[in-house]
Amino acid sequence: MSREVRQRFDVLVVGGGPAGVAAAVRAAEAGVRVGVVDDNVNLGGQIWRGGPEHEKETSAAGWISRLRASGATILCGLRIFHQPEAGVLLAEGHDDLHVLSYTKLVLATGARERFLPFPGWTLPNVTGVGGLQAMVKSGLPIRGKRVVIAGTGPLLLAVAAYLREHGAEIPIICEQASWSSLARFGVALFGQPGKIAQGLQLKRQLAGIKFSANSWPLAVHGKAAVEAVVIFRRGQTEAIACDYLACGFHLVPNIELPLLLGCQIQRGYVRVDDYQRTTVQEILCAGEPTGIGGVELSLAEGQIAGLVASGQMTEAKKLFGARNRARYFARSLDRAFRLRSELRRLPSPDTIVCRCEDIRYSRLSRHTSWRSAKLHTRCGMGPCQGRVCGTSTEFLFKWNPDSVRPPILPVRVESLAAMSSELDLECSGVSGGHK
Amino acid sequence: MLSEIIVTVNGVPVTVPSGATVTTAVLLAGKACRTSVSGEPRGPLCGMGICFECRVAINGKPHCQSCQTLCEQGMEVRTDE
Ligand SMILES: Cc1cc2nc3c(=O)[nH]c(=O)nc-3n(C[C@H](O)[C@H](O)[C@H](O)COP(=O)(O)OP(=O)(O)OC[C@H]3O[C@@H](n4cnc5c(N)ncnc54)[C@H](O)[C@@H]3O)c2cc1C
Ligand code: FES
Numbered sequence: 001m002s003r004e005v006r007q008r009f010d011v012l013v014v015g016g017g018p019a020g021v022a023a024a025v026r027a028a029e030a031g032v033r034v035g036v037v038d039d040n041v042n043l044g045g046q047i048w049r050g051g052p053e054h055e056k057e058t059s060a061a062g063w064i065s066r067l068r069a070s071g072a073t074i075l076c077g078l079r080i081f082h083q084p085e086a087g088v089l090l091a092e093g094h095d096d097l098h099v100l101s102y103t104k105l106v107l108a109t110g111a112r113e114r115f116l117p118f119p120g121w122t123l124p125n126v127t128g129v130g131g132l133q134a135m136v137k138s139g140l141p142i143r144g145k146r147v148v149i150a151g152t153g154p155l156l157l158a159v160a161a162y163l164r165e166h167g168a169e170i171p172i173i174c175e176q177a178s179w180s181s182l183a184r185f186g187v188a189l190f191g192q193p194g195k196i197a198q199g200l201q202l203k204r205q206l207a208g209i210k211f212s213a214n215s216w217p218l219a220v221h222g223k224a225a226v227e228a229v230v231i232f233r234r235g236q237t238e239a240i241a242c243d244y245l246a247c248g249f250h251l252v253p254n255i256e257l258p259l260l261l262g263c264q265i266q267r268g269y270v271r272v273d274d275y276q277r278t279t280v281q282e283i284l285c286a287g288e289p290t291g292i293g294g295v296e297l298s299l300a301e302g303q304i305a306g307l308v309a310s311g312q313m314t315e316a317k318k319l320f321g322a323r324n325r326a327r328y329f330a331r332s333l334d335r336a337f338r339l340r341s342e343l344r345r346l347p348s349p350d351t352i353v354c355r356c357e358d359i360r361y362s363r364l365s366r367h368t369s370w371r372s373a374k375l376h377t378r379c380g381m382g383p384c385q386g387r388v389c390g391t392s393t394e395f396l397f398k399w400n401p402d403s404v405r406p407p408i409l410p411v412r413v414e415s416l417a418a419m420s421s422e423l424d425l426e427c428s429g430v431s432g433g434h435k
Numbered sequence: 436m437l438s439e440i441i442v443t444v445n446g447v448p449v450t451v452p453s454g455a456t457v458t459t460a461v462l463l464a465g466k467a468c469r470t471s472v473s474g475e476p477r478g479p480l481c482g483m484g485i486c487f488e489c490r491v492a493i494n495g496k497p498h499c500q501s502c503q504t505l506c507e508q509g510m511e512v513r514t515d516e
Contacts, residue, residue: 039484039503040483040484040503041503041505046483049483112481112483113481115480115481115486122471122475122477123476123478124467124468124476124477125478126478126480127479127480127482128480128481128482128483130481130483131479131480131481131482131483132482134481134482134483134502135456135479135482135502138454138455138456138458138459138482138502139451139452139454139455139456139459140455140458140459140462140463141463224476225467225476225478352471352473352475355471355477355480355486355488357472358471358472358475382487383487383490383498384485384486384487387485387486388480388481388485388486410487
């Protein structure tokens with residue numbers, strides 16, 4: 001039986017990315033008892049990931065050292081998976097179980113990449129865009145490797161710049177969005193001086209890399225791993241030899257925990273009021289789950305949530321302006337990088353859609369809903385619990401996601417024992433192989 | 436702090452920089468992480484703990500997410516179990 005640790009906080013923050021760190025800082029600096037939980041080994045979330053040597057980015061270093069000085073309890077390597085009763089969350093560590101109680105809860109669970117299936121996408125060395133960046137940040141040597149970057153979203157450019165700086169050769173960036181929607185995105189950025197500077201800096205870092213709009217991957221070839229990718233570009237197909245294909249189709253919010261806790265979801269995002277309060281009393285939400293908008297928005301929302309959770313309403317109000325400007329950027333992102341319908345036709349009948357259970361496109365296309373596909377094929381019942389295939393089938397077949405059941409991530413048997421006994425184990429993800 | 440760590444992947448020693456994840460060690464060894472239910476080799480996809488494609492056995496414990504685990508001196512990693 002694993003060790004059990006109990007802790008109580010005035011404000012508990014889930015997520016140690018920019019939103020969660022900002023929330024924890026503002027609450028802890030007011031003198032209340034704050035805990036911040038993240039499942040990674042280091043704080044920082046997606047953008048600041050990678051530990052102290054990667055904290056050279058000024059805003060990251062500033063916020064993280066402010067958090068360390070604030071007196072907040074930092075709980076890294078813990079994954080929240082269940083709420084046994086109101087005001088209590090269960091988290092699993094490497095070999096222990098944490099029972100965390102709170103008065104106010106701030107959800108800052110961030111986002112993940114959207115993946116879409118196409119022939120060959122399950123070959124090793126086909127990775128996410130942010131995914132490959134994360135691997136390089138955690139030690140994967142990329143110098144001299146040829147990396148094709150494809151998909152959609154601003155992450156493509158940021159990661160191309162990062163990989164090139166680390167010695168990768170980038171033969172091409174394929175962006176599925178059209179030039180006209182990219183131009184609109186460019187226009188929307190004029191309200192954002194910070195973003196323009198970032199954009200210009202990227203432009204210099206990206207000089208000489210081939211960038212194609214209206215372009216997407218069709219298939220990957222290779223035996224044991226990627227050898228070449230076939231792309232669609234300028235109305236034609238083209239094969240490009242490479243060592244990696246980094247491919248991701250923008251971001252989707254991590255709303256499983258907010259859903260589990262009963263927060264209302266509106267158009268795919270957690271619904272919040274001006275003070276970042278969700279529809280569930282005592283629960284606030286900040287950052288990507290309320291709308292994909294980048295680091296400035298996450299910082300503004302996080303601060304507001306932390307201030308409100310610690311009763312500093314007037315201070316919170318002062319940040320509404322900054323938050324609303326950043327939100328404008330978020331909305332322009334959604335429009336500019338909307339997925340084109342041609343991408344629905346990328347999979348062939350035998351393309352695997354659910355990678356955990358190896359369920360192919362032809363078996364899924366017979367179903368009319370996610371629920372029916374799940375029940376009849378086990379799609380989405382493996383350890384990722386539909387985090388990959390659920391977001392792709394939502395786009396491919398326009399299926400609506402199901403309700404969420406605990407545990408929201410696969411956990412050890414001992415952790416399950418700590419959950420309520422009425423639980424329906426069949427649907428809990430345990431049968432799909434726990435970690 | 437050590438600047439380099441040696442782990443074994445399927446019994447073969449691999450040297451990684453300190454702070455490297457087990458995924459890095461597996462990729463440096465030129466291995467796929469796992470074999471899928473229909474027998475395909477699979478490597479890491481998301482790099483952030485979402486997809487579970489990077490599962491390996493670490494020190495005898497099966498199904499560990501290698502992208503969420505840092506290498507430690509002498510760790511025994513297996514992708515063939
Ligand atoms: C893979 C990836 C790479 C990215 N790279 C860049 C980049 O290079 N440049 C850029 O400008 N933007 C990047 N982004 C966009 C980035 O997400 C935002 O700019 C910013 O990091 C959002 O901050 P956040 O705090 O809202 O969320 P995040 O940074 O995503 O932080 C959320 C944190 O919560 C944790 N978490 C979630 N659920 C649980 C749970 N149940 N239990 C415990 N912890 C949990 C997550 O692991 C994560 O650490 C990237 C996004 C992704 C998905
Ligand atoms: S690579 Fe996706 S969980 Fe490790």
